[in-house]
Amino acid sequence: MLPGARLVGVRLSPGRLGGLLASLFLALLLVVPLVAVVARGLGGEPLATVRELAADPFLRERLGATLLQATLSTVLTVAIGLPGALAFARWSFPGKRILRALFTVPFVMPSVVAGAGFLALLGPGGALGVDLVDTLTLVLLAHVFYNHAVVVRMVGGFLESAAPRLRDAAATLGAGPFRTTLRVTLPLAAPAILAAAALVFVFCFTSFGVILILAPGGAWDTLEVEIYRSVARLMRLDTAAALALLQLLVAMAAGGVYTALQARAAVPLSGATPLPRPGLGGRWLLALTLAPPAVLTAAPLVALAIRSVTPPGTEGISWIGWSAAFAPSGLLGVVSAWQATWNSLRFAAASGLIATVVGTALAYAVVRGGWRFLDRASLLPLATSAVTLGLGLLLAWPALTGTFWGLALAHALIGTPFVTRAVLPSLRGIPASRSAAAATLGAGPWRRALRVDLPALVPGLIGGAGFAVAVSLGEFGAALVLSRPELATLPIAIYQRLGRPGAESYAAALVLALLLMALTAVIMALLDRLGGPGEI
Amino acid sequence: MPRVALELSGVVRRYGEVRAVDGVDLIVPPGRTLALLGPSGCGKSTLLRVVAGLEPPDAGTLRMDGRDLAGVPPQRRGIGMVFQDYALFPHLTVKDNVAFGLVERGWPVAEREARVTELLDAVDLTGLERRRPHELSGGQQQRVALARALAPRPALLLLDEPLSNLDRTLRDELTDELAELLSELDVQAIHVTHDQNEAFALADRVAVMHAGRIVQEGTPDELLDAPRNAWMARFLGLRELIPAGQAKELGFAGTTLLRVEKLRPDPDGRPFEVRRVHRVGTDLELALTSPEWGLALRWQVRPRELGTTPEPGDTIRLRVPDDAWTVLEVEG
Numbered sequence: 091m092l093p094g095a096r097l098v099g100v101r102l103s104p105g106r107l108g109g110l111l112a113s114l115f116l117a118l119l120l121v122v123p124l125v126a127v128v129a130r131g132l133g134g135e136p137l138a139t140v141r142e143l144a145a146d147p148f149l150r151e152r153l154g155a156t157l158l159q160a161t162l163s164t165v166l167t168v169a170i171g172l173p174g175a176l177a178f179a180r181w182s183f184p185g186k187r188i189l190r191a192l193f194t195v196p197f198v199m200p201s202v203v204a205g206a207g208f209l210a211l212l213g214p215g216g217a218l219g220v221d222l223v224d225t226l227t228l229v230l231l232a233h234v235f236y237n238h239a240v241v242v243r244m245v246g247g248f249l250e251s252a253a254p255r256l257r258d259a260a261a262t263l264g265a266g267p268f269r270t271t272l273r274v275t276l277p278l279a280a281p282a283i284l285a286a287a288a289l290v291f292v293f294c295f296t297s298f299g300v301i302l303i304l305a306p307g308g309a310w311d312t313l314e315v316e317i318y319r320s321v322a323r324l325m326r327l328d329t330a331a332a333l334a335l336l337q338l339l340v341a342m343a344a345g346g347v348y349t350a351l352q353a354r355a356a357v358p359l360s361g362a363t364p365l366p367r368p369g370l371g372g373r374w375l376l377a378l379t380l381a382p383p384a385v386l387t388a389a390p391l392v393a394l395a396i397r398s399v400t401p402p403g404t405e406g407i408s409w410i411g412w413s414a415a416f417a418p419s420g421l422l423g424v425v426s427a428w429q430a431t432w433n434s435l436r437f438a439a440a441s442g443l444i445a446t447v448v449g450t451a452l453a454y455a456v457v458r459g460g461w462r463f464l465d466r467a468s469l470l471p472l473a474t475s476a477v478t479l480g481l482g483l484l485l486a487w488p489a490l491t492g493t494f495w496g497l498a499l500a501h502a503l504i505g506t507p508f509v510t511r512a513v514l515p516s517l518r519g520i521p522a523s524r525s526a527a528a529a530t531l532g533a534g535p536w537r538r539a540l541r542v543d544l545p546a547l548v549p550g551l552i553g554g555a556g557f558a559v560a561v562s563l564g565e566f567g568a569a570l571v572l573s574r575p576e577l578a579t580l581p582i583a584i585y586q587r588l589g590r591p592g593a594e595s596y597a598a599a600l601v602l603a604l605l606l607m608a609l610t611a612v613i614m615a616l617l618d619r620l621g622g623p624g625e626i
Numbered sequence: 627m628p629r630v631a632l633e634l635s636g637v638v639r640r641y642g643e644v645r646a647v648d649g650v651d652l653i654v655p656p657g658r659t660l661a662l663l664g665p666s667g668c669g670k671s672t673l674l675r676v677v678a679g680l681e682p683p684d685a686g687t688l689r690m691d692g693r694d695l696a697g698v699p700p701q702r703r704g705i706g707m708v709f710q711d712y713a714l715f716p717h718l719t720v721k722d723n724v725a726f727g728l729v730e731r732g733w734p735v736a737e738r739e740a741r742v743t744e745l746l747d748a749v750d751l752t753g754l755e756r757r758r759p760h761e762l763s764g765g766q767q768q769r770v771a772l773a774r775a776l777a778p779r780p781a782l783l784l785l786d787e788p789l790s791n792l793d794r795t796l797r798d799e800l801t802d803e804l805a806e807l808l809s810e811l812d813v814q815a816i817h818v819t820h821d822q823n824e825a826f827a828l829a830d831r832v833a834v835m836h837a838g839r840i841v842q843e844g845t846p847d848e849l850l851d852a853p854r855n856a857w858m859a860r861f862l863g864l865r866e867l868i869p870a871g872q873a874k875e876l877g878f879a880g881t882t883l884l885r886v887e888k889l890r891p892d893p894d895g896r897p898f899e900v901r902r903v904h905r906v907g908t909d910l911e912l913a914l915t916s917p918e919w920g921l922a923l924r925w926q927v928r929p930r931e932l933g934t935t936p937e938p939g940d941t942i943r944l945r946v947p948d949d950a951w952t953v954l955e956v957e958g
Contacts, residue, residue, distance in 0.1 A: 258680050259713035261700035263727030264778060269701075273726070277717045 103535040105459025108451030112464055115448045119503045120470055123482025124338070130327060130485055131335035143332055153336060156295055156312045159226065163233035163294035168287050170234055170386075171241025173379035176275065178242060179249030181372060182365040189380060190242075192387055197239040198557075198614055199607065200564025201299030202581040206588065206603035207390030208232045208304055215402025215596075217393040224307040232300045235386050237290040242383075244286040245279050253278060254365065285351035292344045296337060296475035299566040299581070303588060313337040314567065318477045321571060327485065334478040345473040349466065391607070394600055401597035411597025415587075415605075424590070425575065427602055430583035434609070436494070437579060438562040441501030445558035448502065449509025450551065454539070456510075457517045468510045471503050479503065480571030492574040500568040505558025512554030516547050556617035560610050580606040630691045630781045630814065631656045632677070637686035639672050646672040648838030649686070654816065654831075659808070661817040661829035665861070669838040670818045671710070674784050677816070679703045690781070701730070706780030710787045712771040714759035720746070720770050721755040727778035745773040748807065764792050765800060772804070776813065783808075783815040789824060801827050822862065834858060855955050856881045866923045870955070876919060880955040884946075886925045891932055892945035900940045912936065 133139045143149055178190070196204060208231065212222045222228035253275055260270040276283075298314045305311070311319070313333045320330035368376055399407050415427040425433075452468050455461035471479070483490055483500055490496030520543060528542045566581040573582060580602055587599035632654040639647040646669045654660045662670040675681045677688060679700035688695040695703060706727075715723050721742055728738045746752050749769040759767055768788055775783055788804070789797045805828050808815055817828050825832050826846040833843040842854040853859040856867055866884040873882040901922075902913040909926045916923075925944075929935060936942055 255709060255711065255713040256715060258675075258678075258700070259707070259709055259715070259774075260726070260730075261680065262678055262703075262705060262707040262784075263774065264701045264730035265726075266699065266701050269730060273729075274715060278715070280717075 103459070104539040105454050105457075105461070105535075108453075109455030109459045109461040109464065112448055112452035112455055112468075113461075115503075115506070116464075116467055116470070119483070119499055120474065120479075123479065123486040124474065126485035127331050127334045127338070127478065127482045131331035131333075133328065139332070143336065149332065149336065152311065152313055152316055152333070153340075155310060157340075159229060159310055159312070160291050160295035160297075162226070163230055163237070163297075164287050164291045166230055167234045167237045167290045167294075168241055168283065170383055171238035171286070172245065172283065174238070174383055175242045175244075175246035175249065175279075176271065177376050177379045178246035179253055179275075180365065181368040181376065183368060183373075183376060189384060192384060193239045193242050194614070195239075195391070195611075196236050196387055197243070198560050198564075198610055199236075200566065200581055200610065201236070201297075202303065202566050202584045203394070203564070203603045203607050203610075204232055204236055204390065205300050205303030206584055206600055207394040208235070208300075209588070210397035210600055211390045211393035213304075215397075217396055224305050224309060226310060228304050229297075229301065229310050231386070232304055233290075233294045233297065234383075235390065236300065237293055238383050238386075240290055240293075241283070241286045244289075245282045248282040249275060249279050250365070281351045285348050288344045288348035288351065292341050292348070292473065295344065296341055296478075298475070298477055299585075303585070314475050314477050317481060318567065318570060321477075321481055321484070327481075330481055331485070334481055337475065337478060341473055341475065345469070349469065394603055394607070398597055398600035398604055401593040401600070403593040404597075408597070410594045411599075411601045414594045414598040415601040424586045424595075424598075425578040425583045427583070427598075427605060429576075430578055430580045430602065431605065431609070433577055434563055434579040434581075434606070437498055437501055438559045440494075440498040441505055441562045442555055442559040444499065444502035445505030445509050445562075446551065446555040449506045449554055449558070450513050450547070452506065452510045453513040453517050454543075456514065458539075465514075468507050470507075472507045476500075476504065476565060476567030477571055480568040483568075483572060491572055492577075494577060497569055497572045497577065500572055501562040501565055502558075504565060504568070505561050508557035508561060509551070509554035512550045512557065513547055514550075516550035517543065520546050553617055556613050560613045560617075563606065563610055563613070580609075631689075632782065632816075633689040633692075634673075634677070635687055637673070637676060637688065638684045639669070639676050639681060640684050645838050647676060647683070650835075650838075650840055652833060652840060652843065654814075657814055658831055659815045659817070659829045661819060661825035661832045662835055663819055663822060663825040663832050664835035666820055668835045670820075670835045671786055673835070674707075674786050674816065674818050678705050678707050678784055704778075704781045705784060706775035706778065706782070707784040708768075708771045708775045708786065708788045710790060712759075712767045712788075712791075714767055714770055714774070716759055718758075719755065720751065720757050720759070720762070723759065723770055724773045724777050726774060731778050741777055742773075745777055748811065749773045765796050768792065768800065772807075776811065781814070783813050785815060785817045787818055787820070790819070790821075797821075797824075804828065834861065836861070852952070853883070853954060856883075859883050859954060866921075867954075868919075868921065872920065873953075878951065878953050880953055883952040883954055884921070884923060885950045885952065886923055888947055888950040889925055889944045890947075891927070891942065893943055895943040895945035897941050898944055900936045900938055900942060902938055903936060910935065912942075914942075 131139070174193075178186070208228060209216065209223070211217050212220055212228055212231070214221045214223060256274050256278065257270050260274045265273060295312065296314045297312050298318070301310060301312055301315050302318075313336060317330045317333045317337070320326040320333065398411050399409065401408060401411055404410065418426050452464055456465045456468075479500060483496060487496070490499070524542055525538050528538045533541060564581060565579075566585070569579050569582050570585070573579070578586070584599050584602045584606065587595045587602065632652075634650055634652040637647055637650045638645060648669070650673060662673060664670045672681065676683050679695065679698060690703070715726065718726065724742045724745055725738050728741060733741065743752075746755065749772055751766060751769055751773065754762065754766065759770065762770065768791075771788070789800055792800060801824050808828075815828075817825065819825050819828070831843065831845055832849060834841045834849065836857060841858050842849060849858075850862060853862055853864065859867060864883055864885070866886050868876070868878070868882045868884060870881045873880060876882070896916065896918060898914040898916050900912055901915060904911055906926060908928070910929050910932070911924055911926050914923055914925055915921065932942070
């Protein structure tokens with residue numbers, strides 16, 4: 091063997107270093123905490139614990155209620171989202187872009203903002219004059235609001251690229267619009283519909299902020315909420331871990347369904363062709379299918395804005411919410427809007443940066459380093475709910491609890507999959523010959539990464555980083571478990587205010603929610619301008 | 627097989643400002659196959675989609691056997707189509723793809739099965755019934771698409787560049803196969819293609835399209851014998867064109883085509899200077915200039931006919947018969 095040959099063999103290429111970095115990150119911040127949760131949940135005698143858990147009436151009741159709620163939410167979401175998705179894939183019409191943007195709003199909206207919006211609409215003293223707090227109806231409405239965009243985007247996007255050519259083919263074979271929908275469009279979309287449903291199910295099953303705000307009475311507490319209550323109010327870590335274990339199992343099963351189907355749903359079949367304008371009947375159909383979700387999406391946001399300046403119990407326009415929100419911290423034991431915004435931005439910047447580096451490293455390891463298993467593993471943080479993650483970090487790394495970096499790392503972990511998913515397609519799209527050409531021109535692996543790959547990745551990177559930042563801004567569950575008062579982010583500040591009596595606190599909460607929404611909207615608008623989102 | 631006459635008059639199709647099809651008049655007599663030939667972007671595929679009913683014309687009328695097709699949706703036209711990317715249904719097997727149109731037309735199960743079997747046999751895909759489209763090669767997919775379009779016995783079959791997604795050798799092979807199959811099944815077809823050889827091999831008549839209009843229509847021989855204008859001649863690969871100005875000096879009324887294949891060696895002929903010589907198969911191709919007329923041309927010849935192989939710089943004499951000149955555009 092030549093001297094130095096071994097050295098060449100272990101040289102750190104970008105792919106290899108990326109794989110090591112990403113593996114270490116996922117191992118320390120995800121695997122170890124989850125193992126800690128499972129170990130704690132199973133206790134010293136796993137078998138006995140499992141039997142106990144299975145027999146525990148409290149757990150069974152919570153699991154049953156959560157399953158029922160999540161199933162109903164999913165069915166309703168698909169029922170409302172599917173016609174919209176079909177309409178989007180079928181026609182082009184004026185206002186389509188705006189509507190698509192509107193439907194994306196809930197997708198990136200922090201759950202606390204959605205909760206506050208529905209509270210302003212249908213809570214005590216809400217804009218519609220009906221108080222539905224603590225009812226299943228309100229929970230379902232909020233979940234449909236929150237998730238129907240998942241169906242519209244996944245199913246609509248899939249069909250828009252796949253269906254037009256096949257619809258043409260069906261027409262030349264004698265199938266009219268209705269028959270084509272029945273025989274081509276729906277069967278074609280079935281994997282996409284099921285994948286979207288699985289995703290929606292996971293979201294609703296692990297729903298946290300929405301439940302905590304809209305059904306504080308506990309009747310519709312999800313396992314996720316119970317985990318939080320066990321940790322925060324009672325410090326019963328054993329119960330929390332058992333609940334988390336149960337939740338993980340269900341979420342993993344649904345997540346497995348999603349990943350299995352998503353691969354099939356994501357196959358682009360042929361190039362998109364321009365869509366036709368709807369005829370008269372089509373216009374009616376469009377209005378009927380798109381109006382309800384459009385109203386449902388816009389109403390809570392409008393109510394939020396209105397109620398922030400007309401809190402219940404006040405006459406006319408009142409700015410008490412605004413002055414209370416920006417009052418210095420400490421007054422009434424709540425954090426000020428200034429400090430919460432500052433905290434949120436700090437966490438978003440730090441976690442966004444880490445997520446971008448780790449997410450890109452991970453994508454590199456998958457595509458260039460051959461670390462295949464990381465492709466799947468990169469989705470794990472998405473499948474793990476925030477409170478469970480917080481609990482895991484609490485159990486595994488108690489020293490991180492209540493520190494800036496503890497929560498920043500948690501947010502980075504949650505944001506990483508978005509970066510990876512956004513970068514992967516661009517990276518895969520770079521033809522191998524381009525790298526080879528650079529190599530024959532004298533560029534080593536690092537120089538190739540810098541001069542050939544990176545420029546092609548920029549749009550995806552910006553998209554992914556923006557998503558990671560938006561996710562950090564809105565993250566609630568992990569922050570609630572891991573944070574301490576001085577580090578309170580905007581979602582925490584909103585929740586604090588909502589929990590306090592009085593019109594002033596209520597209005598201040600809505601003002602903070604508006605602020606958070608605006609911040610998120612700015613990020614998303616920048617994203618839209620600078621880059622495109624990847625495969626989510 | 628039914629025979630229909632298709633009649634297009636003044637058909638226009640716009641995309642915003644662009645007139646993809648810009649006033650097409652075309653008659654396809656009953657029983658005749660037609661090829662729409664043209665460079666990419668000339669509007670030929672759009673015209674085909676208008677005929678199929680997939681896009682409405684912005685102006686003009688389409689008639690099939692005298693019946694106006696305006697407002698008739700594609701599913702009621704009885705026109706079959708083979709798409710460029712085949713557009714096979716990925717969720718259906720080969721068999722179900724072929725049976726798709728039969729189900730729509732309410733064929734009884736037994737007849738449906740028989741027809742599918744018959745067609746899969748005709749396109750040589752027996753045994754692959756249970757496969758999904760993605761498990762087939764490009765050539766096999768193309769044949770499934772053909773069988774699917776033919777199954778419901780369409781009055782007219784439209785083929786949109788059905789061979790363009792295949793590699794060169796496979797394409798040549800399948801061109802012949804397709805021509806044989808269509809004549810065997812006695813199918814009246816309109817082919818869209820940008821490949822001249824394919825058009826000439828597949829169709830009785832060829833309509834050449836350029837910038838949304840039909841430039842010329844006729845049998846392959848008619849087109850080659852009398853191209854209507856310089857663009858047409860160039861498109862057909864007839865390269866030795868003399869621009870109008872220069873042609874006038876030689877006594878012609880306008881842009882003139884020199885048919886080099888009619889030039890023959892003749893000691894009493896005109897002098898040409900040899901610039902380059904290279905072999906094309908067993909033939910020689912000479913790049914020649916005529917000092918007399920200031921023309922540059924390429925001329926193919928069998929080495930035997932010349933006796934010796936000329937060198938660059940040599941002068942050879944060629945007889946240019948009168949019928950070697952074709953005046954294309956007479957300038958008014």
